Structures are given as structure tokens and as C-alpha cells.
Amino acid sequence: MIVKVRDARYAGTIYESLPRLPQVAFAGRSNAGKSSLINALLNRKSLVKTSKQPGKTRNINFFEVDLVDLPSLYLVDLPGYGYARVPQGMKSAWDELAARYFRNNEDLRLLMVLMDIRRDPGREELMALDLARSTGARSLIVATKADKLIFSARARRMKEIARLSTAEPIPVSAVSREGLDVIWECILREIVPG
Ligand SMILES: Nc1nc2c(ncn2[C@@H]2O[C@H](COP(=O)(O)OP(=O)(O)OP(=O)(O)O)[C@@H](O)[C@H]2O)c(=O)[nH]1
Numbered sequence: 001m002i003v004k005v006r007d008a009r010y011a012g013t014i015y016e017s018l019p020r021l022p023q024v025a026f027a028g029r030s031n032a033g034k035s036s037l038i039n040a041l042l043n044r045k046s047l048v049k050t051s052k053q054p055g056k057t058r059n060i061n062f063f064e065v066d067l068v069d070l071p072s073l074y075l076v077d078l079p080g081y082g083y084a085r086v087p088q089g090m091k092s093a094w095d096e097l098a099a100r101y102f103r104n105n106e107d108l109r110l111l112m113v114l115m116d117i118r119r120d121p122g123r124e125e126l127m128a129l130d131l132a133r134s135t136g137a138r139s140l141i142v143a144t145k146a147d148k149l150i151f152s153a154r155a156r157r158m159k160e161i162a163r164l165s166t167a168e169p170i171p172v173s174a175v176s177r178e179g180l181d182v183i184w185e186c187i188l189r190e191i192v193p194g
């Protein structure tokens with residue numbers, strides 16, 4: 001199925017009451033490439049702000065997407081974990097925000113857990129997968145910045161990342177645009193009835 005984006009716009013944050021639509025959310029460490037991937041999926045250069053400095057995205061931002069001949073949805077840009085660290089013993093700001101986002105969220109259909117293809121999976125990725133599971137939403141692992149590695153190194157990394165979950169991780173690049181069609185297929189599978 002060919003996905004054509006008719007229009008995409010910033011719709012607000014978690015704190016505003018937005019019309020209900022299916023949600024597809026993007027989680028990942030700061031700098032993993034969440035905002036870049038959303039822009040790439042929507043063919044937009046800078047709808048979502050990206051940055052070389054980690055921690056750019058500190059809110060939960062909703063982007064409303066209208067597709068040609070397909071249902072509308074929100075792409076949801078979650079703040080990067082590993083940024084909002086607070087003193088030991090306290091819950092991190094990410095935990096607070098995320099807990100609030102995932103709690104009773106019946107509209108979340110799919111959580112993409114992004115990780116830089118060059119990094120090893122850690123506690124945070126597991127935590128995000130657990131949160132998705134608690135809402136009943138599907139989740140998948142997306143290995144970002146695939147353009148950074150040559151073939152052999154990449155195969156090695158994908159094997160490592162595959163240990164995180166039973167679902168096969170998807171390599172993508174916002175630069176070469178590799179994998180974007182696969183991501184759209186996964187999204188459609190969750191939002192198109194039947
Ligand atoms: N080579 C390459 N660089 C990328 C890719 N995706 C993102 N980047 C770069 O990685 C950096 C971080 O990207 P962002 O999209 O801002 O990352 P983020 O996950 O939204 O980060 P936070 O908002 O801080 O949580 C930027 O310098 C991007 O240009 C990619 O596919 N390939």
C-alpha cells in the first residue's frame with residue numbers, strides 16, 4: 001500500500017485535550033533520532049525540531065497526520081530518556097511524563113522503541129517495552145542511523161539488537177530514507193481496521 005501524507009501539523013502536547021485519534025509513539029534515548037524519523041516519515045524537513053544537543057524534546061508532542069484514503073493518526077514524539085536525570089532515589093522526569101502518557105492510553109496502538117544502531121540495548125529500552133506492554137499496545141525496535149555503518153558491521157549490530165525482543169528489529173535511516181516504507185507498513189497494520 002502506498003502511503004501519501006496529505007497534511008501534517010503540530011497538534012499540541014499531552015496536557016491539552018486533543019480530539020481522539022489512534023496514536024503511534026516514538027521513544028528512545030536522547031539523540032536516538034526520534035524527531036528526525038518523524039520528519040522523514042512525513043517528508044518534512046523541520047516540522048519536528050531536531051538537534052545535535054541531546055534533550056531537545058522535553059514535552060510529549062503530538063503531530064496530527066492526514067493520509068490520502070487512510071485514517072488520520074497522531075505521531076507522538078516522546079522526550080528522550082537518559083536526559084532528564086534527577087538525584088538518586090527520585091523518579092526521573094521521564095518516568096513521570098511517560099507514566100502519565102502510558103497510563104490508561106487506549107489510543108496508543110504502536111510504540112516504536114528507537115535506538116542508535118551503534119549502541120547496545122540497555123535498561124531504558126526494556127523499560128519502554130514494558131510500558132507499551134502494560135497498555136496492550138504493540139511495540140517494535142527500530143535501529144536508527146543505519147547509514148552510519150558498513151554492511152558487515154551493521155549485520156553484527158542488528159544481531160545484538162535483536163536480542164531485545166522477539167519482534168525483528170527494523171533498520172532505518174532518516175538520511176538515506178532506508179526502512180521508511182517498512183515503518184509505514186507497520187503503522188498501517190495497527191491503524192487500518194480489518
Ligand atoms: N547519519 C544520521 N544522522 C541522524 C539520523 N537520524 C538522526 N540523526 C542525527 O542525530 C541527531 C539527533 O537527532 P534527533 O532526531 O534530534 O534525535 P531525538 O531522538 O529526537 O533527540 P531528543 O529530542 O534529544 O530526544 C541529529 O544531529 C540528527 O541529524 C540518521 O538516520 N542518520
Ligand SMILES: [Mg+2]
Pocket residue numbers: 034035036049050051056057077
Ligand atoms: Mg527530539
